[in-house]
Amino acid sequence: MSGYLYEKDLTSMKYDILTSTRHDRMVREIAADIGIPQIKLRRYIMERFDMLLMENLPARYEEGKRQMAYASETERDLRAHLYSRAIPLVTEDEMDRIVTRVKELMESGMPREEAVLAGKNLFRGSILK
Amino acid sequence: MKRTVDVSIPVGPIHPCWKEPARVKCETKGEFVLSAEVELGYMKKGIERIMRGRPWQEVMFLAERVCGICSVIHNMVFIEALEGISSIPVPERAALLRVIVNELDRMQSHILANFSYCYTIEHETLAMYLLDVREKVMDELERITGARVTCAYIVPGGVRFDLRHEDALRLRANLAAIEDEIIRYTGMFENGPMIALRSKRIGILTKEDAREACAVGPTARASGMPESDRRLYHPTYQKLGFVPVSREEGDNFARIMMRFQEILQSIALIRRCLDTLPEGPVRGGGIPGAGEIAYSGEAPRGELSYFIRTDAAGRIVDIAIQTPSIMNIEACCHYMLKGVASLADVPSTFVSSDPCIACTER
């Protein structure tokens, strides 16, 4: 019966989507912001997103950046909404955990910049995991 | 995507109700749809890749063939983007003729979308009535532009042909007939109890979700976002005093009614254009030059954006097209289909967002 189910390897088609002009620009921006190699981010996106979400990524990215203005300061620094809702790189629970952790660090007396940096490291870790 | 349940029911790529191939894998619990995943790649032609490095004269025809249903708006947005780069003026008569042709195209596209929906919920009578009205609109389109589909009517600095006086009279007469029929069919759709059972409170898209998925066009306006209409920012439409309509329900019924309302609105716009059509030239001429621009227009399905970079010879160096269907199908599959009570509602909900896979994949 497997002949009738026709599951197919979609990697090359997904790669075609992800290398168009706007997608490429977006991937470069995100990779530079998070601080991971582009190739790793591309593979991560290709493994986790379905093709329709991938087509829509640039529009969601622009909209997510616009929505950042309404978030709290910590969330804005971590780009929490952008990377969990607009572009679901990590789940919302995971992002909430990171945000809570950063807030805890700040309450325990760590300077703001260091705490945000620690949060970004946590985020990078959860992607490279 | 992560598996949440173990039953995944694929719908498509060949499905009796779908005009184009796409594969929606619905993760279900009983008949309840928990989430949907879409597999594309059946229509990917790589148009943006073909366009690069080609002269605008050639890309103009390729741009039209991104989508055959809404070909006029692709033509219009591409040409207006080129005009924006090189600041080519458009004669006033030509600008109004563009609006007339664009609105006729919007009407036939909306009628086709509503036909598909009625056909999907098996109301074949209303579907065939609508398809018959569509032929009248196509006649008008053909009389003005010379072709039914992909007519390449709009050129830099104007339009190809003038609207003759007798054609304008025929257009007016036909518009009156079309308006009567559309009002009648809108009533049939609005008051049909069976249609209401299949459409009301099914496939709901809330305003927050619509914003997050960047839904556009009638899909967004049915969820209460009238500001998403790009016609508000177009100078010719501003001159005509265009005001968008919207609804609040955000279900299948609202999306179809939205399109019926917009058809009537388009008829009013065309009438206003015919009333104010000044005498004068329709082709000013102009040669596109080097530059870069991001330009958007309102396609029948929503906001259509072109990002173009050209060189001095008018060749397209870089181009990216963002079609409305990308956002709308995404909103449909990842938000509307979530929580659809029965698998039988999946095709009708999918069709109600007016999917156009050819645009989505290009």
Add this chain to the structure above:
Amino acid sequence: MSLLQRVKNFVRSRSIHVAYVDVGSCNGCDIEVLACLSPRYDIEQYGIYVHNNPREADILLVIGAFTPGWEDKLRSVWDKIPEPKAAIAIGNCPISGCLYNRPHTLIDPPVAKHIPIAAQVPGCPPRPTEILSAVLAVAPVVFKDFEVKKR
């Protein structure tokens, strides 16, 4: 000619089921096929029924240039159609690739490489009447005395 064959010929002449498959077009041809359904052209008055189910079809309308997604699937769709069957290419795309057949494209025309095509309707897009007359012209050639010809 046997009586059975005559009955078959008679039935087949007025009952043609059509399925269409879009293998990567711009949609322009799809909507012209749909326009055939409209009361103005009324495809059903000739006994043609657009069903879009390959397992019940007699004639397959192939629309569009051939995209990578269909490599393994078009053949299987064709195999599912019961004999006697015929495929008609609608529009320029399945014939030559039309505008899309340029450097850096992803398509792989013509469709005739992948499944046998009985007739071609050129045009970008062809008019509904042309599609209609193509179906009506192909049907008797393929279906009349099918069993006799096969022998």
